[in-house]
Amino acid sequence: IDRNYFLLTRKIKSRKASLFLYPLIVSIFFNFKRIIRNKFLTISHGYSCPFYKNDLLIAHGNMKCYFETINQTEIKNFSGSGITAFYEKCSGRLSKKIWAVSKKVMQEWVDLYSVNTNKICVVRNYINIDKFNQLGPANSKEIIFVGRLEKGKGISELIDICTTLSGYTFHFVSSIAPTAELYELSNVKISIGVSYESMPDIFKNAKVLILPSKYEGFELVTVESLCCGTPVVGYNVGAIRELSTENYCGVFMVNNKDDMISKIEYIMSLPDREYHNLRMNIYNNRDVFSDVCYMELLKKEFRCGN
Template sequence: MSKETVTILHPFSAEAIGLSFSDVLTSHSKPHKSALKSLQSAGYTVKVMYLYYGLFPKSRFVNGIIHKFWPVISLNFKKKNKWRKESSWLHYYSNFFNPNDLTIINMSGRLSPYTIKIARLLTLKNKPYIAMIGGLSIATGPKALDYYKGAKHIIVHTKKQKESLLQLDGFKTLDVRVIPLGIDTSTFKPKKKDRSSKSLLYVGRISRLKQIELAIDALHYCKNRGVDCKLKIIGPFSDKHYFDELREKIRVLKLQHNTEFIGPVPYSQLVEHYQNASLLLLPSQHESFGMVAVEAMACGTPVAAITGSGGPDEIITHNVDGFLTTKQNYASLVYEVINNLSNYSEVSSNCRATVLKKYSEEVTSQLIYKSVKHALSNG
């Protein structure tokens, strides 16, 4: 006898979040898809759903999971906040006539009109949904509160997110659960490092909020003190104006031969970059979780992040399995780590241990399984 159908809905298109169609098939939301595969092994029917720009619904079967794509209707053609303007009437009517038994809605805490609309329909159809929140910003208006109150429970990825949420009016009595984003630790694993090679790495979007200029400043600080090191910058160019500013800064500081913009790389190729790096630089102003930090740590590569940025504060214990510092002291910390830190090998080993204990796919899958069981119960 087949069990219920569980769907993770991403109510936005790949383009709206700066990804390609291939990205959402192969690398986006990997911890959640891994958890779905575990649910599938337990007898559930599982699907992943996205919106996309096309005329007809289409499906792809990738890594054992059905990916369903629903045509977008959007009356707003501006790139800014594009993800908040998208909707799909075909997806809506599919849920009207044949809703899934449980829908996990993965959306920014700022929500979108369509997210609220589909949640109302599921409630009308007596089908439960779970609100999974990405990002740090939370909508708190009447419609948003109704959405969150209507969910079986809310999933966030860090304890700090949960604490912040429960301080808001209207959220204090809600069921908020922390499920970290785990990774495949059999793929992300260490290899022996060449300590004589000083290699800095940044992985993420080229966006002003990521404060990549701090990474460039750190490189310049190290070079001025006689450390021969290089900085590789991996990720899509989501802000061309900011990208041009960074290139000009590199030119002015004469770092052209020490800096390489690689652009986006396939997910499968990230492992080698993490393994070869001496240090991952994560100078972001805000990080709701910090997936790249966990990936790097699993490869034995320590992370240097900004205190108070969010997820990294929870993931990293300073000078034990990584490094936290202020924006003002970021460059000097990076210099200390790659130049003369005596306990680098110990920190590198602790990185891996932390991920195995707290941030593996197995941990995430177990917690999502409990979440699904609760949501489908009558309690």
């Protein structure tokens, strides 16, 4: 149920008021349906239904951890982020079962929201690998970034990286407009609002995907890039953290901006044959992200918390 389902939330113009009221209305709605003995299964995402015993809650991240990681300050209870974090905490406490998209996210909900470990397990994101099935050329020269051009995604570090590596071509794909400072960089191409259907070509034609994000849950851009055979360089967050720990081919986890610059230069300087072999190894291991593997994971984890 999205915000347009209810007349009241369609009328509210204030974003903060909508953020406050929408989860309350959804909770009341489902509690009422339960009282009149309607039978249904409730699958909720994050904070959207905090005062109802959801059958399943899917945790894509953790607002408290996200806010405090990005801003390096404690979250304020009555801010928009504070309200979201409170609703997430309530959702986690009341929901019968929780699927977290990564081990890190699972631990965040346990540590920060005091969620019972017996009812939370890890079920990662997956993609339709039939759509992301294009293996790119070995002589590609483009370095790509895919994501929102904002603080949490490491925009300041992106600018520094592009400035330092002025001899390379960068392509930023985003849903929001960049800062004026990014527009001034002559080695950066920017694409806004690229359709999902066009993304396989973006990944296929890239030499490497970079991700200087400060926080991620289990970001799909990493998975989509790998499924096209394109290596990924990023910090100790999200899918990069999980896959690097498992020694997944083509995932290069770095500690800081200087390490990222060095790793980018290393990948860009690989001989064509060596780089081609790297892409082939990445591509040939992509079945782990398929819907078939996802369904097997669901069968295995569905009983957690029972």
